[in-house]
Amino acid sequence: MIPSSFTYKKASSVSDALAMLKEHGDEATLLAGGHSLIPALKLRLNDYGYLIDISKISELKSIDDKGDHIEIGAGVTHGEIVDSALLQSKVPFFSEAADLIGDVQVRNMGTIGGSIAHADPAADWPALLLAADATINIHNGSSSRSVAAADFFQGLFHTAVEEGEMITSISVPVSANAKTKYIKFMQPASRFAIVGCAVNLEMSGGTISSAKVAYAGVSATPFRDSAVEATLAGKSLDDATIEAAGNAAADSASIMSDHFASESYRKQMAKVYTKRALKALA
Ligand SMILES: Cc1cc2nc3c(=O)[nH]c(=O)nc-3n(C[C@H](O)[C@H](O)[C@H](O)COP(=O)(O)OP(=O)(O)OC[C@H]3O[C@@H](n4cnc5c(N)ncnc54)[C@H](O)[C@@H]3O)c2cc1C
Known part of the structure; x- marks a missing residue:
């Protein structure tokens, strides 16, 4: 060691x-x-x-309100996201999720940039960034580029970041009509996700105009589930919709199996946690 x-x-x-x-x-x-x-x-x-x-670089430490989005510096810790009044009010599932990460020491030291760069399949942030439709801002010293979360996570511990590049911030769109939730079935010692479910519903009155639902811990790569999202779009968040959405979860995903949870158990938990997340928003 x-x-x-x-x-x-x-x-x-x-x-x-x-x-x-x-x-x-x-x-x-x-x-x-x-x-x-x-x-x-x-x-x-x-x-x-x-x-x-890079832990003491002040440029990487801010959480800024940019109107239609919030920019979170790559060096912001999980604990700072828990405590951010801006994120609590405008992107509440980020603060909720951060509070479920590890223990106090991990939350005080670990950063959102480090977590997404590492791309552990059991990490929470990748699913949150997918459900939020976030953009990752990357610099190489002479130029910068922005990568959609959907293109950023490319496989087990593998991202779009290339040699000589650094993540500088994450841009998270905000919407006054969004309802968001993150819950997870966690490994009891580390609190890493065995199944994490991030839900971001855009509401129009009582109707879901669009849905983004993403999972952590289920597959080697975090993913949005288009079958669940299609079940929700255009519906009201009633019991029948929640049941149908949950039943559709993780059906076409390639699901991991390890000593914490078998493939079939993980799949079942993806369905259960989808229903729980949606019920919490109903
Ligand atoms: C006991 C324990 C429990 C945990 N529980 C959870 C949990 O419940 N949920 C969860 O999601 N995570 C959990 N974690 C992981 C934790 O969230 C880490 O903070 C995170 O995985 C890595 O962030 P870090 O800042 O520590 O990065 P580091 O460990 O410093 O770096 C990780 C990798 O990212 C690279 N990197 C760091 N910053 C950048 C950047 N700005 N640009 C490009 N590359 C960069 C590094 O070079 C390295 O390759 C746990 C960790 C421990 C030890």
């Missing part, structure tokens, strides 16, 4: 961190909260000559 030796470097700004990444190439990686990277180094799953600490 001792990592290979590395050189620790502390970045003072985004451009400083990106210059260090450029200098050291694939020998270097970014260190944010360290709650995924340090265990991976200790288990010798990863090995880097240089760790570039």
Whole structure:
């Protein structure tokens, strides 16, 4: 449980961190909260000559109201998202979800940027970002690009971030007519999602005009379930709609199986947690 030796470097700004990444190439990686990277180094799953600490970069630490969206810095911790009055009022399922992550220490150290860069299949943020239709803002030192969450998560621990790039922020659309909920069936020790269900309903009066429903922990890659969304669109959120939506969940997904939950149990829990999330919004 001792990592290979590395050189620790502390970045003072985004451009400083990106210059260090450029200098050291694939020998270097970014260190944010360290709650995924340090265990991976200790288990010798990863090995880097240089760790570039970005945890004290103030540019990455803000949560800003931009009118039609909220911009969350990549270095914002889960705990800061729990406590954000702006997110509590405008994107409440983000604060709800953050409060379900790990324990106090994990929430105080772990960052949203680190979580989505790591892309653990059991992490909560990927499903939230998909259901929110969020955009991930990435910089490489000379230019920036924005990637839709739907294109960002590309596989097990695999994202659209390329060598020499860094996530700087996440843009989350806001809507006054949205109803949102995140609940999960969690691993009791770590609280990682065995099944996490993120629901974002756009309401028009009593009718669901559109639905985004995404899952964490179910597949190797987080996904939106178009069958569930189709069941909800154009309906009112009554018992029959909730039952039909829940029954449709995860039917066409490629579902994981491990020592916490078999494939069939995970699928059943996806249905149960979809119904629970929708009932909570009804
Ligand atoms: C005991 C325990 C329980 C946990 N429970 C949960 C849980 O319930 N739900 C959940 O979702 N997560 C959980 N986690 C994971 C936790 O949320 C981590 O914070 C998260 O996975 C990684 O964020 P970090 O800031 O610690 O990143 P780090 O560990 O520092 O970095 C992770 C990876 O992301 C890269 N990276 C970091 N920041 C950036 C950036 N801005 N741009 C590009 N790449 C970047 C790093 O180079 C590294 O490869 C748990 C972790 C622990 C240890």
